[in-house]
Amino acid sequence: MSRAKRKDRLMTGIFYAIGWIMLAFLLYLTLTIIFDGLKGFQWDFLGAAGNGIFDQFFNTIYLVFLSLLVSVPIGIGAGVYLAEYAKEGKFLTIFEISIESLSSLPSIVIGLFGYLVFIMWTGMSWNILAGALTISILSIPLITTETNNAIRALPVEYKEGSLGLGATKSETIRKVLIPAAMPQILTGVIMAAGRGFGEAAALLYTSGQSTYINWQNFWKVTSPTSPLNPFRSGETLSLHIWVMRTEGALNPSATQIANFTSAVLVVLALLFTLVTRRISDRMRKRNNGGN
Amino acid sequence: MMEDKITIEKLNLYYGDFHALHDINMHIQKNEITAFIGPSGCGKSTLLRSLNRMNDLVEGCRIDGSIKLDGTDIYNGDLDVTVLRQRVGMVFQRPNPFPMSVYDNVAYGPRIHGITDKKELDEIVETSLKQAAIWDDLKDRLKKSALGLSGGQQQRLCIARALAVKPEVLLMDEPTSALDPISTSKIEELALELKKNYTIVIVTHNMQQAVRISDKTGFFLLGDLVEFGETDQLFSMPKDERTEKYITGRFG
Numbered sequence: 001m002s003r004a005k006r007k008d009r010l011m012t013g014i015f016y017a018i019g020w021i022m023l024a025f026l027l028y029l030t031l032t033i034i035f036d037g038l039k040g041f042q043w044d045f046l047g048a049a050g051n052g053i054f055d056q057f058f059n060t061i062y063l064v065f066l067s068l069l070v071s072v073p074i075g076i077g078a079g080v081y082l083a084e085y086a087k088e089g090k091f092l093t094i095f096e097i098s099i100e101s102l103s104s105l106p107s108i109v110i111g112l113f114g115y116l117v118f119i120m121w122t123g124m125s126w127n128i129l130a131g132a133l134t135i136s137i138l139s140i141p142l143i144t145t146e147t148n149n150a151i152r153a154l155p156v157e158y159k160e161g162s163l164g165l166g167a168t169k170s171e172t173i174r175k176v177l178i179p180a181a182m183p184q185i186l187t188g189v190i191m192a193a194g195r196g197f198g199e200a201a202a203l204l205y206t207s208g209q210s211t212y213i214n215w216q217n218f219w220k221v222t223s224p225t226s227p228l229n230p231f232r233s234g235e236t237l238s239l240h241i242w243v244m245r246t247e248g249a250l251n252p253s254a255t256q257i258a259n260f261t262s263a264v265l266v267v268l269a270l271l272f273t274l275v276t277r278r279i280s281d282r283m284r285k286r287n288n289g290g291n
Numbered sequence: 292m293m294e295d296k297i298t299i300e301k302l303n304l305y306y307g308d309f310h311a312l313h314d315i316n317m318h319i320q321k322n323e324i325t326a327f328i329g330p331s332g333c334g335k336s337t338l339l340r341s342l343n344r345m346n347d348l349v350e351g352c353r354i355d356g357s358i359k360l361d362g363t364d365i366y367n368g369d370l371d372v373t374v375l376r377q378r379v380g381m382v383f384q385r386p387n388p389f390p391m392s393v394y395d396n397v398a399y400g401p402r403i404h405g406i407t408d409k410k411e412l413d414e415i416v417e418t419s420l421k422q423a424a425i426w427d428d429l430k431d432r433l434k435k436s437a438l439g440l441s442g443g444q445q446q447r448l449c450i451a452r453a454l455a456v457k458p459e460v461l462l463m464d465e466p467t468s469a470l471d472p473i474s475t476s477k478i479e480e481l482a483l484e485l486k487k488n489y490t491i492v493i494v495t496h497n498m499q500q501a502v503r504i505s506d507k508t509g510f511f512l513l514g515d516l517v518e519f520g521e522t523d524q525l526f527s528m529p530k531d532e533r534t535e536k537y538i539t540g541r542f543g
Binding site for chain 2: 288
């Protein structure tokens with residue numbers, strides 16, 4: 001065997017090994033979390049009161065939903081602006097770099113900023129909406145960057161084809177460019193939701209560490225104990241893990257609760273990613289056809 | 292005496308400092324096919340793209356002189372650019388169907404211009420696809436993505452899409468350069484059929500194509516319109532030495 005060929009084999013082997021190690025590690029991690037979570041499982045974990053985490057489960061979904069409600073339109077709007085309206089040049093480059101670095105700022109800093117703006121300045125107490133808005137600060141850049149890149153990657157012929165039929169620029173963007181870029185934009189939405197599921201530090205001082213819900217009041221949105229009231233405080237799953245590991249540790253089942261919460265959170269995030277990926281793949285398939 | 296559909300007078304076009312078209316004068320007549328030929332970079336595509344103001348998209352593009360559509364100045368008149376582009380449709384070099392179904396591609400233009408009635412849209416889609424001679428190929432796959440079609444089918448779909456907004460003029464920018472010979476001859480037959488109802492302007496690299504389908508031909512060189520006249524005459528007895536050199540293959 002020649003030297004070049006041996007080297008090639010070796011490198012291929014190394015890359016395969018790295019890939020398998022990563023996969024094994026990921027599987028190990030996920031399975032450990034899920035098994036540990038199930039090991040100490042007690043039925044009352046599923047309830048809404050006492051040791052139950054149903055409220056936290058609901059809060060997490062609600063908070064992610066609210067934050068996407070804010071970050072998806074703003075993120076897509078900003079991405080479209082960057083790709084289609086902003087003038088090319090130094091300013092645009094600086095702007096793009098700033099947006100990209102915004103999403104990698106330490107989340108505790110963003111959390112304190114959210115506390116300052118959404119809690120101190122508004123004079124309200126901890127609430128879910130403040131948490132969702134704080135998460136949006138972290139997730140808008142992800143959607144913006146993804147949208148910007150997706151639209152720039154589209155062939156210029158799409159735009160010309162649409163304008164050539166007498167469409168205006170905004171019709172072209174709404175009816176051709178955004179739908180064509182949607183599969184990739186959804187990748188940004190997955191990452192944005194991931195921030196919402198996983199974030200704890202940014203929520204400490206914004207959405208709060210307690211939940212007082214009365215499920216009887218579900219549709220009475222203005223009631224301070226209604227689950228749907230966005231102005232009530234609401235602890236999410238990831239925050240609950242942290243609380244159970246610190247001040248909540250007085251509870252004799254704290255470790256089991258924290259483990260179970262972790263398992264639920266991992267499964268929830270995984271499910272969301274899988275479902276969104278499926279939608280995105282379907283769209284891609286529908287767009288690109290095949291016979 | 293035939294009617295002028297498009298009248299180009301003393302047209303100069305600049306990309307920033309670059310003077311791309313010099314003093315072009317041209318009369319494009321109704322229900323004829325007018326071909327633009329010339330070597331790459333001679334300005335033929337630039338001129339074509341001025342006829343529906345696609346050059347507006349290019350930053351630093353500036354124009355003086357006038358282009359009139361049925362006597363109305365398309366740059367300085369009251370003609371809205373979206374209306375202009377509806378009346379002057381375009382088919383591009385690379386087939387560019389949108390990433391959506393065959394039906395939605397053809398219905399795109401009519402929908403943009405305010406047609407929402409399902410029956411009316413169905414009719415337009417069918418008529419347009421028939422006019423583009425591709426209805427039989429596609430009638431059973433209207434809901435399938437247009438990107439799954441072959442190149443030749445895609446290009447005829449794009450012609451159908453352009454026809455769906457009921458244009459008066461059809462601009463074709465090297466419409467067969469990305470296609471195989473069979474698809475090319477289908478597009479050429481189609482162009483001959485369409486000229487009964489439309490005015491067609493076609494840019495082509497292929498001189499035989501100009502001879503086969505066009506009534507008039509303009510030969511461009513370095514931004515000048517060197518010669519413009521009846522296709523037969525231009526190819527058999529060119530008046531200008533440069534035209535002769537080009538069509539006999541001595542440069543270009």
